[in-house]
Every structure is written in C-alpha cells, then in structure tokens.
Amino acid sequence: METVPKLGNNVPPKKDKLQGKKKKPRRYWEEETTQTAAGASPGPPRKRKRNRELRPQKPKNTHSTKKSRISKKPQVPKKPRERRSPGPQRSLSGAQDPFTGPAPVPVEVVQKFCRIDKSKKLPRSETKIRSRLEAAEAQEEEISVKAARSELLLAEEPGFLEGEDGEDTAKICQADIVEAVDIASAAKHFDLNLRQFGPYRLNYSRTGRHLAFGGRRGHVAALDWVTKKLMCEINVMEAVRDIRFLHSEALLAVAQNRWLHIYDNQGIELHCIRRCDRITQLEFLPFHFLLATASETGFLTYLDVSVGKIVAALNARAGRLNIMTQNPYNAVIHLGHSNGTVSLWSPAMKEPLAKILCHRGGVRAVAVDSTGTHMATSGLDHQLKIFDLRGTFQPLSARTLPQGAGHLAFSQRGLLAAGMGDVVNIWAGQGKASPPSLEQPYLTHRLSGHVHGLQFCPFEDVLGVGHSGGITSMLVPGAAEPNFDGLESNPYRSRKQRQEWEVKALLEKVPAELICLDPRALAEVDVISLEQEEKERLERLVRSRPPRARAFLTPTSCPHHVLRSAVPCLGSLFQVSLLSPPSGLRSRHQASLPAKAKAEGPQLYSKSGEEEEEGHG
Amino acid sequence: MSLSASAPGPCEIQAGEMSSSRAAKSSLLALNQQGELEDLPRDYPLSTSEDEGDSGGERKHQKLLEAISSLDGKNRRKLAERSEASPKVSEFSVNSEGSGEKLVLSDLLEPVKTSSSLAAVKKQLNRVKSKKTVELPLHREEIHREVAFNKTSQVLSKWDPVAQKNWQAEQLVFPLSKQQSIFPPIEHVVSGWKARTPLEQEIFNLLHKNKQPVTDPLLTPTEKASLKAMSLEEVKMRRAELQRARALQSYYEARARREKKIKSKKYHKLLKKGKAKQALKEFEKLRKVNPAAALEELEKLEKARMMERMSLKPQNSGKWAKSKAVMAKYDLEARQAMQEQLARNKELMQKIQVASESVEEEGGAEEEGEPFVPDVVNEVQVKADRPNPWMFRNHSGDTKEAEVQGDPEELAEPAAQEAPESEEEGPVVAEEILLKEFEERRSLRQKSGLNQIAKPVGSQEAKDLSSQEVLSELRALSQKLNRESHQSRKQELSSTRTVLAVQRGEPSGEEEEPLLLQRPQRARTLDELEELGKEGCFQNKELPRAAVEGQQLERNPSNHLGVPKEKKRKEQMTDLQNLLTTKSPSMKSLAVPTTVEELEDEERDQRQTIKEAFAGDDVIRDFLKEKREAVEASKPKDVDLTLPGWGEWGGVGLKPSAKKRRRFLIKGPEGPPRKDKNLPNVILKEKQNIHAVAHQVRMLPYPFTHHQQFERTIQAPIGSTWDPQRSFQKLTMPKVVTKPGHIIKPIKAEDVGYRSSSRSDLSVVQRNPK
Secondary structure, three states: OOOOOOOHHHHHHHHHHHHHHOOOOOOHHHHHHHHOOOOOOOOOOOHHHHHHHHHHHHHHHHHHHHHOOOOOOOOOOOOHHHHOOOOOOOOOOOOOOOOOOOOOOOHHHHHHHOOOOOOOOOOOOOHHHHHHHHHHHHHHHHHHHHHHHHHHHOOOOOOOOOOHHHOOHHHOOHHHHHHHOOHHHHOOOEEEEOOOOOOEEEEEOOOOOEEEEEEOOOEEEEEEOOOOEEEEEEEOOOOEEEEEEOOOOOEEEEEEOOEEEEEEOOOOEEEEEEEEEOEEEEEEEOOOOEEEEEEOOOEEEEEEOOOOEEEEEEEOOOOOOOEEEEOOOOOOEEEEOOOOEEEEEOOOOOOOOEEEEOOOOOEEEEEEOOOOOEEEEEEOOOEEEEEEOOOOOOEEEEEEOOOOOOEEEEOOOOOEEEEEOOEEEEEOOOOOOOOOOOOOOOEEEEOOOOEEEEEEOOOOOEEEEEEOOEEEEEEOOOOOOOOOOOOOOOOOOOHHHHHHHHHHHHHOOOOHHHOOOOHHHHHOEOHHHHHHHHHHHHHHHHHHOOHHHHHHHOOOOOOHHHHHHHOOOHHHHHHHHHHOOOHHHHHHHHHHHHHHHHHHOOOOOHHHHHHHHHHHO | OEEEOOOOOOOEEEOOOOOHHHHHHHHHHHHHHHHHHHHOOOOOOOOOOHHHHHHHHHHHHHHHHHHHHHHHOOOOOOOOOOOOOOOOOOOOOOOOOOOOOOOOHHHHHHHHHOOHHHHHHHHHHHHHHHOOOOOOOOOHHHHHHHHHHHHHHHHHHOOHHHHHHHHHOOOEEEOOOOOOOOOOOHHHHHHOOOOOOHHHHHHHHHHHHOOOOOOOOOOOHHHHHHHHOOOHHHHHHHHHHHHHHHHHHHHHHHHHHHHHHOOOHHHHHHHHHHHHHHHHHHHHHHHHHOHHHHHHHHHHHHHHHHHHHHHOOOOOOOHHHHHHHHHHOOOHHHHHHHHHHHHHHHHHHOOOOHHHHHHHHHHHHHHHHOOOOOHHHHHHHHHHOOOOOOOOHHHHHHHHHHHHHHHHHHOOOOHHHHHHHHHHHHHHHHHHHHHHHHHHHOOHHHHHHHHHHHHHHHHHHHHHHOOHHHHHHHHHHHHHHHHHHHHHHHHHHOOOOOHHHHHHHHHHHHHHHHHHHOHHHHHHHHHHHHHHHHHHHHHHHHOOHHHHHHHHHHHHHHOHHHOOOOHHHHHHHHHHHHHHHHOOOHHHOOOOHHHOOOOOHHHHHHHHHHHHHHOOOHHHHHHHHHHHHHHHHHOOOOEEOOOOOOOOOOOOOOOOOHHHHHHHEEOOOOOOOOOOOOOOOEEEOOOOOHHHHOOOEOOOOOOOOOHHHHHHHHOOOOOOOOOOHHHHHHHOOOOEEEOOOOOOOOOOHHHHOOOOOOHHHHHHHHHOOO
16 A cells, blocks of 8 residues: 655654664665665665656556546545555655645536436446447546536526525515615616506516517517616507517517517517417527417417428317427427316427326416426416426426416526416425425515516526516526526627627527437437348348258347357258258248238148138138 | 259158158159150250250169169168269259169168167277377478468567557557657756756755755655565565455355255254344343343334335245145144244234334323423424334324424514414424324324314313413414314315315405505414414324325215226226325415405305316316327227138128137237326327437447447537537547648557567568558
C-alpha cells in the first residue's frame, strides 16, 4: 500500500522515530560518496533508473483513476486521489497539492446524465460483444462525468418560500412577497386593468421575455413584459379564442372567431389560414415547428409553420375540442373530452396513441409537466387528479376541490397552478421530478375576475394569469428553472442572435412523424422487420443450397452464427442425410400440399385424399 | 424401403417393406424401364452416339440375364464396379450406373446382423486403424520452408503489439510522427541544472556543507523504499499468514460444498431443529441479560415470520404435501406429518400481538396517569412499538392523527391562540386511547356509534384530571367530531363525492363572509376550519379498506349499473369505478376556505343537478365498450377455408357442418398480450407508427447477436445538445486523420521505438510493410 507522505509538522518526528528503529536512511547527497563502496551490495537504485521506472507507471495510474471516476457511495469522499502516483509531482519548495487529481463529482449529478438503461438484463454475450458494451458504458460514464463537471457553470439556484416555524405559505399574499423581494423582482408583479375587452388568454414566448394576450372581445397585444415595452396592440374586431407565439416572439398566431390568423410583432397580419377554422385552442411544438390547433368541428390540425403546410388533420370523433395541451417531453398532444377521457395524439397516427379515462364527468383542464412524467387533470366532478404518464397512466393522487379547477398549468420546476373561479391555487412538490402534493397549497391568490388563462413564465418566477379583469403577473418563488441555456432560449438575446438561432433551430427541426409516446424508442432496433429480414435471408440461403443441405437450414429461428457453423459441416452430415429423406424437403412438400389439393381435388393425391375422407367421415 | 439410385433424377421413394424377391423384381422393372428410356435422349447428353447405345444394349442384356439367374438363388451381391465414366458424377448422389445394379438398403444393412466371419475382419480393420502411420520424412526444401516460416513469424510477432495498438487506437494520425515530448517538468530541468555563477556556487557549497537537500527537502525515493521495505522475517510471517488463511478458506469451502450436497431430508430437518433450539436458548439468555436486545431479536423474528408469510406457498399444494395427502388415508405417520405441517403453517401465519398489546396498554396507562404529556412523546412510543405500520392500519391512523394534531402545535401561531388549542389536544388524545381499546373488540363499522359511548367515559377521565372548562370544551369538540364523522359517512354513501364539500362550504362560508375583509382574522378561521376538516377526514381514513370496499360493493347495485351483465365485465367496471371514485379519497376533500365561493342556494342546486347529470356510469360503460372494440379490432382474424359443397351436400340454406368448419378454420395467431391489459382506464394503441419505424435500425451490425445488446450501445445520444462540447468533439472525431500534402510512409521500427539492431529485422519490415 502506497501512501502519500504527509506534509508539514507531522513528518519530522515520524522520521526520527523510524530512524531510531531502523538503520539510518541514506541521503541522496551521500550517494556519490558511497556509490563505489556499495557497488556489489543491493543498494538503492540510481536516480536515472528511478526516472525510467516512473514513466510506465503514469498511464497505469490514469487508467485506474479513469475506472473509478465516480465513487459508488455518495457520502464517502473519493479515494482515487490517494491512489494516484505517490507524489512525484512535488514542487521545488516541497509543498504538495493537497487536492491532486480531478475534483470529485457527486454521483447523483452524474446519474442524471447517464442515459443507458441498465435495468434490463442482457442475454449472455460473447467477449467481443461484452467488450463493446463495456466500451460504450465507459464512454457514457466519461461523458456524463464531464457533463456533471460543467454543472458548475449553472450559477443560479432555485429557492422556495419557507414559512417561519411552520407558517403556512399559502397565507402569504402577493403584497408581502413584493415587499420582501428586491426592486427588480418586485417589478415583475403587476396588474393590467383591462375590464373592457373581456376575459384574456395569454402566452409567454419560449424565452420568457415576451407576453402576448388576447381578450375575448378582440383586443390583442404583445409586449416585452420585463421592460413593459409594448410591441403591438390591435383590435381584430372579432372574438379571440386563443393566442400563441410561434417559434420566436416575432410571430403570433391568433385563433379568431372564424379563422386562424398570424400576425407579426408589429401587429401586421401576415396570414389568414382558412383551412383552420373555428379554432378553440392553440399549441405550438417548438422543436417540430408545428402549430397544433383544436377546433370546434372536432379536428386536430397540425400546421407546419416552417413550410406553411398542414401536416395532418385528425378527426378526434369526440365532438367539440376545447381542452388541449402538449407534453413538452415527447410533443404528444393531449386532448380532453366531455366523456371524461384524455386522448393522446401524434400527427403520424390517425387514431389516438392512448386514451385515458380520467373523470366521471367531462374534463375541464389538462396540464403536463416539463419532464413529461405527470399529467394533471380536472373534471366536472370537481376533482383534480395527477396521473403518471410513464406507461401506467394511473392516478397518483387526487383531490376534490370545492369548485373544480377550470385551468391548470405546470411550471418548469413542477409547480402546479389551478384557476378556480377567481382564485389561483399553487401546489408544490418536493423536487423537480416529484409530483406536486395536493395536501397543502403553496400559494393562493385572489384575482379581480374569473380566471381565463394561466401560464408560468419560463425562466422567471412568475405566473401569468389572464382573467376577466385583465392580466395579473404573480410572483411564485421557485417556479421556474433558474438557469437558461443561452444557445437554446436566451431571454437577453439580441436580434442577430435570434436570427442565428432561428436558422439553427430550423436546421435541427424534428420531423413531425417522429412524434411518439416514447421518444427513446427511436434508439431501439425495429425487431419486427429485423426478424422478417432474417427469415427472408435464411430462405434465400435455403433456396440457393442443394436440396439435401436444406435439412439443416430450416428457417425457424437459427441465428446467423449458428448457420455459419452449420454450413461447413454439411459434408460430414451428408451420409446421414442420404439414409433419411431430408426433413426440410418433407416439410416443404407438406406445406405445398393443401394448396394443390384444393386446386386439383382430392382424387389426384390419393394419400391426402384418404386423410381428408377421414376428416369428413 | 429401397432407394433407387439408378436414375440421376430425383430420388424415388417407395414405401413399404420389400422382400428380397420383390427387390429383385423391382430391379428388373427398373432395368426394363431403363431399356425403354434408352431410346429417349433425355438421360444422356446428346453427344453420346448410337454405337455406344448399341454396346450399352448388349451390356443391358447381359445384366438382364444375370438378374434373372439371381432371382431364384439367395440374393447374391455383386460387386459394383464402375467400368466407365458416367456422365454425371456428383458428390451428392451415388451413381451405380457402371454395375447397373440397384443398391438396396437391405444389402447395406445385412452384414450388421450376423456373420461371425465378418467380425474377424472388423477386428482386423480396427487393429489396422489403431495403428498410426509413420509420417513421411520431410524433404529438404520443406524443412527449409518451415524454419524460414518460424523465423519470420517470430520476427513479425514483434509487430503484434504495435498492430494491436493501432487497431484499438481511437484515432490514427498519418503521417506517423514521433510523439513530441511535452515540456519536461520543472524538476527534471532543475536536476540537470548546475550552479554557474559564483554566488550560486557559494550557496550550494553552503548547502552541501550543512548536508541540506538542495532540490528536494523530503526523503528521496530510495530512502522511502528503504523505509518501506519489510524485513525478511516479516515477509515470511506475512506469507505464512496468508497461506494459513487460504488453507482455512479452502477447507471451509470444501466443507460447505459437502454439506450442501447432502440430500438427506432427515439431516436437514435435524439441522434446522438444532438451529431453532439454539436460537431459542440464546434468546432466553438474552432476555435475562438484556431485555431490550431481546425485544429487538423478537422483532427480527417477527420480520422473519412476515417474510415467511409473504413467501409461503399454498399450504397443501406442494409436491410433498400432495404425496402425503394421498398417503394420509392409510398411513398414520403421513397423517401426523401433514398435521404437523398444517400446524406449523398456522403458527407461522399467526400474528404475534401479545407483546405489542401489552406495551400499548402500558402506554395507555401512562397516558391516563399524566394526560398532559406532550404529543411528541406519545408519538414516538406509538411508533416504536410497531414494527410495520401497514399491518396495523387502524392504529396507524391514530398515529397519523397524533402527528397531524401535533402539527398545528408546531405551527407558529399567536401564543394567545395556542394555549386553548393545546388544552383541547390533551383530552382528545385520552379519548383516542380509550377508543383504541374499544376498537380491539368491536368492528370498525360501528365506530362512529361508539364515539358517543366513549364520550362520557372520556369526559369522566378528563374531569378527574382537568378543570370544568376543559370538559365543556371537550363536549363541544366531541359533538363536532360526531357531526363530522356523520357527515363523512353520508359522503361515503352518496355516490357524488363533493356534495359534502359544498355542504360544509355553506357554514364555513357563512362564517367567513364577514371576515373576508380582515385578513389576519380570516386566517385564523382558516386554520380552525382546516383542523376541523382534517379531523373529519381522518375519521374517514380510519375505516379500513375492506370496509370501504364493502360499502362499494353495497353501493354498486344501487347505482345505475343495476342491469345484470357478465361477471367479468362487472369486475372491470367495479375496477374502474374504484379507480375513479374511491381512489380520490374524501380525506383530501379538504376545502380551502379562501376558494369557497359565495354560493347562492339556487346556484348550488343547479350545480348539483349538473353534477348528477354528468356523474353517471355511462362514461365508464362507454369507455369499456370502446376498449372492448379496440381489443377486438387489434386481434388477428381467423381464416375460414371451408368450401361449401365439398364432401357433403351444398346449396341454398345448407351450411357446411360444424365439424368441417372447425376443421378448416385456421385460427389467427395469438398475439402478445396487450399493453393495457392490466390498466382498466387506458386504451393503448397497439399499431406501430410506421413513419417512426422507418427511422429505426433494422439490421444488427456484426458482432452483435441480440438486438438488446446493440440497443445498449446506441442509447446514449451523440450531439452537441446532449453532450458537453469537448466530449461531443471527441465522440465525433474521425478514426483516421491524414495531413494534406504529406507522404504517408510505411511504418518503421524507429517510429515505434524498436531499435533496428539486426539487419534481418529491417529487411523483413521493409519486405512486409503492411
């Protein structure tokens, strides 16, 4: 066991002790003098030799650290540091780096970046395959460690409201929060008093910088809500049902009474899409550049905004559609229906991917959290339920609300907001991926009108509420992701940056047909066609072989490596096959028999005819 | 069965046994056929001329005669001799064209039967076979070749590690250049450094004189090595120790293996018994010495019992039990054994409740002694004496309640409010304890009724210990409790869940309305309301699941679902209903007062009617129907191949018989089980998304034999969005990099670090640059 010699004060007394026990160690400056004398004796190796010895050690050391880059136990500080080379890297002064080697990485963070699913057990594999698998795993570990290291760059941390000594946070009103926070944050709480144009729908852009809202009575406006700079304000002189930003804040889709209109940030109407009529709800899938619209006529239409083509128009066959939300994880559209079901849609399929019976009455609102694991629904039966979307679709928790929630929204960090009448309730969970616990509301707020639209602002601890009295921007501590990806959605980006991002995003556009329930399924092998192809290959092989050899090539399920071994030994098996007719042949004959018998009648094939007569008689 | 090999065409297979004479006849027949076929140029290529055919005819005649002569005699076997090259010689078929004789299987098989004379021959053959042939001496040239080969391969094997390294290298850069040494570490530079200036020399002199280390103040590696080195004795001792440990381990392993192999049941039984006895003895001892540890041990036992219970097989369906059951009628011993097993089973299944009960009683006594003990103490006790809270559902409810009641105390509230509340708390606890005692005897269904009985007792207890004021408060509280539980029961029974919430909302709303304006006061009422709600809820929660389910079953017929249906469907229905109704427990129907709207009576009525309109079972029934249809649609269809009129009368109004239909119905293959088979509230689409499938991999690359193996290697995504920039670059770097404009020369020994000492090496290398 090699140990790193300790530094400083500890060393000298220890040395003395050792000296007392053993013979006095020779100093290197004595080397020159004693070298000649000690020639034959097994003395210490020369310095040159030592140097040479050290060299091959180096790669070994790095290897060992590579293997144990992450410690299995999270608490125990990492060992590899000690195991590293026993301090040849000492500086002139004798000072030693107390933290040699790379800094340790917490396991949980690394685990977050590991994507190989090790839960499934693999069939026994040969060494060659095993080495490949190991290489893949090592590579993944290396990458995830690197990614975990770069977590350091995420400077911001999320925080929640915490009541003093068990004080109920729900009792803290907005005014208190505004009083407590800094000026910049306080400015994020505001009310827009717009009583004239009816209940408002609102939408934040993906960067969280811009806000668009549309009143029922035709008032449409977009503004940079942080600076409160108005971009445009128009009245479309028609009922506005829903409003949504497209991929950037420069384009705005408005579902009006009749058709779908698209405006730019100056309020100029760019398009009027007549193929989408009587739209009730809009949803934009940012990675696919798809605008999903749900109409009164019961159609779910996907419009590709990058090419202006309607990708799919699906008939939901469930009457009027007015509840729609998207799953941000897999871009599946969730529709709520009046028969208590929620159906999941992808543009590639004419029928819903899944249908979940959620409530006994009709569904009033649906929301899916950003990780795609939880879905919150509320129904006419006044219940609020949270469903697990990872395969089982079972309710995790449920709660009856006095009035039932008409609007639901999930924040980036998994807070759930529900609008009930003129009250907004917010529930919080334990962590990011945990479902919100419905026991105690985290915050409540009473508005001046009935809630009509709810959305959490991305990257800001703000909840935007559109109601009959205008717009309210609430402060909800801990709602949003504190760190934004500057290349993906940068709230502070300039116009040039936005344009560049637009091009990049368009280049990385995901085809619409790839939307499916499990996006990881793309990394799987298409087993059905694999088997089919294997079968065909075998059949081809069988046909190309001489008849007697076919006995061994029955296209059942022999994998190709078995086949490979079977082919060369045909010669040795030849004599056996000579004595008994090849079974492959026989089976082929039998297979072809019924068809012929049907065509030519039972008379021609006396034997099979007998059999048939037996069957008939 | 005979195998005719006369014709080069496909084998002709004739079934049935054949006597020798028949065989001969058949051969004759075959000959005749051959004669006939002779005219046709089918069997032979066109090049065979007429005269050949003539001579063939003669030979045929000869053969015919021979065949006839062989008819009467014992089937004499002729040696098949190939006199001329037949047109078709194939390795796959034996051509006996030359002899013109059919090869009969019986001929081949016969020698196996008897004939001792052949045995001798066989022996001889074996002897010959067993002898090894002496290898031919190698030629001179061959020797040279071999030596040269060995030499070359030896020389070339030097390159193996290099080649291996290059194969495994992540990236190769051509032209190969020597690795540029990075800046040498400062220590190395310093070691080569010498004092030049007079000042330096002086300093070094000083240092040397005082025997101070110049570059390295600590021990040199040689010193360290000498320090670290073990003495010979030490090494020996250590080695002996290790040896001993190894030997011991191997003994132990061998013993364990031997013991594991023992199949005797008796032995194992004895072993088990012995172990049990030992354990009991130890436990007794422990109980005397250390009761706490004994308790722990007991707990462990309990856990083991639970595990056993969980993993227990049905008691009399094992192989052994079945055999014993057969024997039991006649055999007294077997009967006893069976009884013993049953008894053991029962014993295992029994709950050990005595200990926990006693502890509980103690706790109860304590409580009665001093009712104002803080809840926390209480809580801990309750928690401590139960190993598994799930096993004691009713109690756990109590603990929860205690916890929850503890909570408001912990909550920071104005001190003025806290005092009366905490006073309330004490009696409630006492009451709960009493209730608990009652619960043990009575069913939980009667609990709410019992509450009233318990009340006077509880109040008496309280009277003894606390003031009159507390009593009055208690009374009010118990009344409240009763009302709550009553309400909650009603709620359970009514199919619509939220009526209660509205009902409860009414009084609370009344309370609240004036208070809405003043915030702190309202908050206070909010708290109280919440508490009330909680108490009500937990009352509900105390009902065990079974009771709830029973109620559910009772309720079911009263619902609109009353129409008799198939049992299975009903089950599914109840399943779904459970999911939709009971799973949203009323304990969570806690209304947050702030959200309670001011509801006018008429408005509420309207709402209720709407609710009733929607809260039918139609939703469930429709959904089930839809699901059934989806399941049917996704099933593979049966194929009916029945042809009406075949083998029986056909015509208008006549249907093929059931038997025939059954015979010709090809059943569709049983697909894999549906994904939503066990999910009553979900319909999952089984169809593949063909557009997405088109993007999937459909061929396994070479070394992989199973798709799961390959999948695992491609699961980690590669892209700048997923990976850090550096790792992305590393992942996507090309395998081979060539510098443009540079000549790539073959690898040389010097490049790799070999010294090209001998000429032969170099020559070999140059000759085989690859």
